[in-house]
Amino acid sequence: MKNAFIRAFSTPDLRSKILFTLGLLAIYRLGVFIPTPGFDYTTVKQCATDAMQGDSAGLLGMVSLFSGGALLQLSVFALGVMPYITASIIIQLLRVVIPRFEALHKEGQSGTAKLTQYTRYLTIGLAVLQSTTIITLVRSGGFFPNCSPTALLPDQSALMLLLMVLTMTVGTVLIMWMGELITERGVGNGMSLLIFTSIAASFPGALTQIWKLQGQLTFWLVMLVAVVVMVGVIFVEQSQRRIPVQYAKRMVGRRTYGGASTYIPIKVNQAGVIPVIFASSMLTVPQLIAQFGDPSASWVRWIMDHVVQGQNFSWIHTLLYTGLIIFFAFFYTSITFNAEEIADNMKKYGGFIPGVRAGRPTARYLQYVINRIQTAGAMYLAVIALIPMLALVFLGTSQNFPLGGASILIIIGVGLDTVKQIDAKLQQHHYEGILR
Numbered sequence: 001m002k003n004a005f006i007r008a009f010s011t012p013d014l015r016s017k018i019l020f021t022l023g024l025l026a027i028y029r030l031g032v033f034i035p036t037p038g039f040d041y042t043t044v045k046q047c048a049t050d051a052m053q054g055d056s057a058g059l060l061g062m063v064s065l066f067s068g069g070a071l072l073q074l075s076v077f078a079l080g081v082m083p084y085i086t087a088s089i090i091i092q093l094l095r096v097v098i099p100r101f102e103a104l105h106k107e108g109q110s111g112t113a114k115l116t117q118y119t120r121y122l123t124i125g126l127a128v129l130q131s132t133t134i135i136t137l138v139r140s141g142g143f144f145p146n147c148s149p150t151a152l153l154p155d156q157s158a159l160m161l162l163l164m165v166l167t168m169t170v171g172t173v174l175i176m177w178m179g180e181l182i183t184e185r186g187v188g189n190g191m192s193l194l195i196f197t198s199i200a201a202s203f204p205g206a207l208t209q210i211w212k213l214q215g216q217l218t219f220w221l222v223m224l225v226a227v228v229v230m231v232g233v234i235f236v237e238q239s240q241r242r243i244p245v246q247y248a249k250r251m252v253g254r255r256t257y258g259g260a261s262t263y264i265p266i267k268v269n270q271a272g273v274i275p276v277i278f279a280s281s282m283l284t285v286p287q288l289i290a291q292f293g294d295p296s297a298s299w300v301r302w303i304m305d306h307v308v309q310g311q312n313f314s315w316i317h318t319l320l321y322t323g324l325i326i327f328f329a330f331f332y333t334s335i336t337f338n339a340e341e342i343a344d345n346m347k348k349y350g351g352f353i354p355g356v357r358a359g360r361p362t363a364r365y366l367q368y369v370i371n372r373i374q375t376a377g378a379m380y381l382a383v384i385a386l387i388p389m390l391a392l393v394f395l396g397t398s399q400n401f402p403l404g405g406a407s408i409l410i411i412i413g414v415g416l417d418t419v420k421q422i423d424a425k426l427q428q429h430h431y432e433g434i435l436r
Contacts, residue, residue: 007426014187014425021186024178025197031077031171032201038155038164039074039138047147048072074138076171079130081194084176087122089274091115096335123176124169131168135161187425188418196414199407229387233412236380241266241373243366248350264342266370269377271332273409276385278332279324280406283307283317318389322382329378330371339366384409 009015035041071078095101104111137143138152175194182190211219242263290303306316343363345351352358356365385406 008422011426014422017185017187017425018422021182021188021193024182024186024190025193028077028175028178028194028197029201031174032073032075032198034076036074036076036078036164036167038153038160040152040154041073043147043151044072044074047144047152071134074134076167077175078134078168079127079172079175080198081175081179081191083126083130083172084119084123084179084191085195085277086126087119090122091119093335120176124173127169127172128165131165131172134168135164188414188421192410192414193418195410196418199411202407225387229384229408230412233384233408234416236268236377237409237413237416239268241268241369243369244354245346245351246354248352264366266337266373267377268373269380270337270370270374271329271377271381272413273406274332275325275328275378275381276406276409278328279321279385282324283321318386321385325382325385326378329381330374333370333374333377337370339363339370342366381409 008018035044071080091101095105101115104114107114134143135153139149139156141147141149144152176191179190179194182188182193184190186193207219207222210222242265245262245264247260247262286303286307290300290308306314307320308317340360340363343359343366346353346362347358353362353365356362387408
């Protein structure tokens with residue numbers, strides 16, 4: 001592998017792509033530490049430290065994870081990639097509801113370009129909405145409950161507030177542009193690499209806190225768990241069920257076409273990290289509702305003690321989290337994997353699964369296979385997502401345990417995809433590649 005990386009940097013074309021990608025990632029990390037005009041940076045840093053140690057850590061933790069800490073610092077990149085991710089998921093889900101979007105998806109490259117344009121417009125709209133919401137929460141004291149809004153935002157004039165909304169929105173547009181540039185001219189998927197960088201940047205600080213607060217024994221136990229989890233995740237993420245497909249021979253003039261054998265790859269984790277993100281987002285809704293109630297009310301205390309993940313383990317929260325992950329795993333897979341469409345395309349081009357009739361029987365067979373495989377995939381996602389909670393029980397670490405849930409899935413998934421792309425480009429230059 002070491003020689004392969006040396007060859008990658010010795011290839012001029014590939015070296016320029018890698019350096020271009022690293023340069024944009026460095027600019028992205030630099031923007032995380034540039035404060036938005038209008039906020040008192042010293043006060044923001046102190047309030048962010050207090051917030052991640054209090055009851056609001058669960059609500060801010062997921063969003064802050066994808067911004068690399070930029071949200072808690074209220075920087076120009078405070079929104080991170082979340083508006084783009086949300087817009088992409090919304091456009092993808094709308095294909096089921098709006099026939100026009102499904103027709104564009106089937107048009108090929110031109111239709112995909114149109115959907116990408118819609119995603120960009122929706123990203124800008126969501127960025128304006130989210131930046132306005134964040135600034136409103138800061139002004140009302142809801143973002144950092146233990147900090148004075150006047151100290152955080154000394155100048156609350158309309159012009160300053162408009163400038164802050166514009167700055168955060170432009171920061172989101174800049175992130176979206178950099179992600180597309182990486183995808184087009186660099187190596188790997190741009191938005192995925194930006195998320196990868198944000199999550200990886202939080203690991204050193206989290207591990208240092210475990211070393212200082214829990215001691216060396218707990219730290220090395222965490223590192224052992226991390227190695228075991230990463231090996232397991234890599235094994236499952238690379239696992240797939242290959243359904244054989246045979247194409248019948250057909251004569252066109254004097255030439256024979258078809259007769260090839262291929263397969264349909266079905267991954268064990270077909271839904272990726274989306275179910276974990278959806279489940280985490282859904283569980284923040286009760287906390288948002290509880291914040292509008294009286295803190296001394298019994299129903300508010302019950303939600304904060306049992307539904308919201310805090311410093312103590314809760315069976316109710318664990319069961320709700322697991323159930324939502326399993327539900328969204330099947331729901332998202334049913335949208336992204338259309339068995340009837342695959343069966344129709346196979347029948348159109350003369351393909352069939354050996355032992356299964358073409359058409360509707362093929363669709364039923366594919367649906368049967370994907371349901372069985374997704375059952376194991378959903379349970380796998382639930383186990384990975386529960387690792388931070390198990391660490392809270394058995395290792396006594398804080399609720400911000402870095403090596404579990406969405407973070408480890410994204411880190412390994414993006415890492416494997418990027419290495420495969422570098423490997424493919426190396427093989428184009430007749431080198432051995434990174435993966436053997």
